[in-house]
Amino acid sequence: MRVVVTGAAGFLGRHVARRFRDDGWHVVGFDIQEFSEPGIETFIGDLCDLSAAAAVTAGVDAIAHVGAIGDVYLAASDPSLAARVNVVGTSNLIDAAITNHARLVYASTWEVYGEPQYEPIDERHPTMPDHPYSITKLAGESLILAATRLSGLDAVSLRLGTAYGSRLRPNSVFRIFLDKARRGDPILIQGDGNQGRQFTHASDIARAFASAAASSETGIPINIVAPETISIKELADAIITQFPTEVAFGPARPGDVPAAKVSAELAREVIGWSAEVSFEEGLEEFIADAVESR
Amino acid sequence: MRVVVTGAAGFLGRHVARRFRDDGWHVVGFDIQEFSEPGIETFIGDLCDLSAAAAVTAGVDAIAHVGAIGDVYLAASDPSLAARVNVVGTSNLIDAAITNHARLVYASTWEVYGEPQYEPIDERHPTMPDHPYSITKLAGESLILAATRLSGLDAVSLRLGTAYGSRLRPNSVFRIFLDKARRGDPILIQGDGNQGRQFTHASDIARAFASAAASSETGIPINIVAPETISIKELADAIITQFPTEVAFGPARPGDVPAAKVSAELAREVIGWSAEVSFEEGLEEFIADAVESR
Numbered sequence: 001m002r003v004v005v006t007g008a009a010g011f012l013g014r015h016v017a018r019r020f021r022d023d024g025w026h027v028v029g030f031d032i033q034e035f036s037e038p039g040i041e042t043f044i045g046d047l048c049d050l051s052a053a054a055a056v057t058a059g060v061d062a063i064a065h066v067g068a069i070g071d072v073y074l075a076a077s078d079p080s081l082a083a084r085v086n087v088v089g090t091s092n093l094i095d096a097a098i099t100n101h102a103r104l105v106y107a108s109t110w111e112v113y114g115e116p117q118y119e120p121i122d123e124r125h126p127t128m129p130d131h132p133y134s135i136t137k138l139a140g141e142s143l144i145l146a147a148t149r150l151s152g153l154d155a156v157s158l159r160l161g162t163a164y165g166s167r168l169r170p171n172s173v174f175r176i177f178l179d180k181a182r183r184g185d186p187i188l189i190q191g192d193g194n195q196g197r198q199f200t201h202a203s204d205i206a207r208a209f210a211s212a213a214a215s216s217e218t219g220i221p222i223n224i225v226a227p228e229t230i231s232i233k234e235l236a237d238a239i240i241t242q243f244p245t246e247v248a249f250g251p252a253r254p255g256d257v258p259a260a261k262v263s264a265e266l267a268r269e270v271i272g273w274s275a276e277v278s279f280e281e282g283l284e285e286f287i288a289d290a291v292e293s294r
Numbered sequence: 295m296r297v298v299v300t301g302a303a304g305f306l307g308r309h310v311a312r313r314f315r316d317d318g319w320h321v322v323g324f325d326i327q328e329f330s331e332p333g334i335e336t337f338i339g340d341l342c343d344l345s346a347a348a349a350v351t352a353g354v355d356a357i358a359h360v361g362a363i364g365d366v367y368l369a370a371s372d373p374s375l376a377a378r379v380n381v382v383g384t385s386n387l388i389d390a391a392i393t394n395h396a397r398l399v400y401a402s403t404w405e406v407y408g409e410p411q412y413e414p415i416d417e418r419h420p421t422m423p424d425h426p427y428s429i430t431k432l433a434g435e436s437l438i439l440a441a442t443r444l445s446g447l448d449a450v451s452l453r454l455g456t457a458y459g460s461r462l463r464p465n466s467v468f469r470i471f472l473d474k475a476r477r478g479d480p481i482l483i484q485g486d487g488n489q490g491r492q493f494t495h496a497s498d499i500a501r502a503f504a505s506a507a508a509s510s511e512t513g514i515p516i517n518i519v520a521p522e523t524i525s526i527k528e529l530a531d532a533i534i535t536q537f538p539t540e541v542a543f544g545p546a547r548p549g550d551v552p553a554a555k556v557s558a559e560l561a562r563e564v565i566g567w568s569a570e571v572s573f574e575e576g577l578e579e580f581i582a583d584a585v586e587s588r
Contacts, residue, residue, distance in 0.1 A: 050374065076444060079385045079388065079437055079440075079441070080344065080382055080385040080386055080389065082385075083377075083381040083382045083384075083385045083433070083437070084378075084382050087377040087381045087382070087430070087433060088374055088377045088378050088381070088382060090377075091373045091374040091376075091377045091426075092374055094373065095373075095374065126420035126421075126422075127420075127421070127422070128420075128421070129436060130436070130439065130440050130443065131440055131444070132385075132437060132440055132444075135433055135436040135437055135440060136381070136433065136437075138433070138436075139377070139381060139429055139430065139432070139433035139436075142423060142424070142429040142432075142433075143373055143377070143426060143429055143430075145424065146373075146423075146424050146425055146426055146429060146549065147373070149424065149548070149549070150370060150425070150548050150549050254443070254444050255440065255443070255444050
């Protein structure tokens with residue numbers, strides 16, 4: 001069985017590609033950026049380019065579409081780029097999946113929900129994203145779900161919790177806090193720090209992609225979030241127990257998503273998924289990995 | 295005062311451009327297709343091209359962003375094109391509006407609501423579009439509303455009812471029914487014909503753009519729909535009273551939007567708009583115009 005993982009040079013794509021490889025798939029990692037990874041074939045190209053998307057997906061059984069402008073700061077400063085990669089790019093992969101009768105598993109985000117109307121948020125909750133990142137991710141997701149109805153596409157969308165794990169990008173809150181604490185600089189929290197996040201470990205997310213690729217569910221979004229809610233302040237506190245430093249508070253980040261409790265009950269029911277890595281274990285591993293890789 | 299009207303060579307854009315011209319604005323009509331219209335400056339270019347969008351909007355006071363892949367059949371057969379024009383193109387115009395401190399009025403659609411959760415549908419109703427046309431229009435709208443919060447953009451989105459009027463595109467239901475009836479061919483209704491539409495006359499929609507450009511409301515969507523609901527079957531019946539022919543029924547169009555009663559109460563409150571052209575008058579004018587232009 002052959003799978004293309006888009007964005008395979010990135011943080012989450014790398015975890016997903018390795019998981020498929022370890023499960024015995026032939027994995028083609030597709031990215032605009034060069035990378036290498038044992039046991040994974042690489043294909044360097046732009047997913048906004050329909051001919052590249054068609055070439056890399058010829059004859060595949062599944063596509064794990066992780067590649068995106070996933071950096072919220074970049075999406076905010078260049079929404080046209082986010083629109084091109086996250087919407088036009090996704091549309092190209094829908095085309096490719098239909099052509100190849102391949103199953104498509106899409107990396108969406110819990111951030112599509114916006115301000116909670118009720119909690120815990122299940123997949124029927126209204127979607128009201130208000131940031132270029134989540135707006136363009138939702139548009140990609142909606143195009144996929146429409147294609148399952150209109151064009152016979154076989155696909156599911158995974159609405160992922162805030163991902164963390166080894167090789168997180170440098171402007172993620174985990175890396176920023178840890179890097180500051182290790183240098184003895186104060187950690188700056190944007191807002192009051194009470195905004196909660198269901199931090200979900202990249203290895204758990206990678207397993208969700210593998211389970212979703214193997215399942216026959218189609219045309220639905222599925223929340224993939226760990227059960228624990230950790231506030232940004234709790235994250236800072238956990239980091240400073242290991243690298244003591246001061247914690248300061250600044251203005252809230254414009255467009256930051258409000259806290260919300262999201263349910264992963266459907267994931268358990270339909271793809272047999274639930275998170276396995278506790279926040280305590282995941283954070284410990286994250287810190288060890290970051291310290292080691294310096 | 296200077297306004298750019300995007301899509302000014304198209305059906306609705308032409309009506310909007312004329313309205314601004316008649317109200318005394320200096321109008322620049324921006325379209326990828328060549329056209330000419332008395333008293334309107336033309337600029338031929340692609341709104342997906344950021345440099346063209348920047349050039350045409352230099353120094354403008356307002357942008358009426360009507361240009362889009364508005365043909366639902368084309369959007370369904372080429373969702374990547376719809377994503378490029380409707381999302382990336384809109385993002386380019388957001389950039390242009392911010393740069394020029396220009397007010398942006400965006401042509402969204404009532405079709406963003408999807409299956410009604412309650413009726414009449416006001417602007418707080420959840421949005422669950424399920425067709426590449428309405429999905430990409432909603433993404434453009436969401437990017438605009440996000441930019442009003444994140445980047446100081448001054449903008450409103452008009453969620454338009456199903457537009458009709460002179461020069462409607464040939465694959466609109468009005469034109470198809472009328473052309474068949476005039477040739478004596480049977481009219482084919484897709485589905486049972488009971489799907490209702492709040493057909494809204496292009497001149498009323500053009501007036502809504504002018505009112506919205508002049509108002510200072512920002513960061514909200516506003517429904518712009520005529521109050522009467524006319525079923526597709528009633529439309530066919532009205533046409534065959536003038537050009538008698540048979541009416542036949544076929545399978546429903548995949549992705550066709552369900553009927554829904556939409557409220558234009560907010561438009562009345564915040565921009566003083568309500569529809570003025572009754573369906574009876576509008577249809578009579580449409581038929582006369584279509585017959586004359588042959």
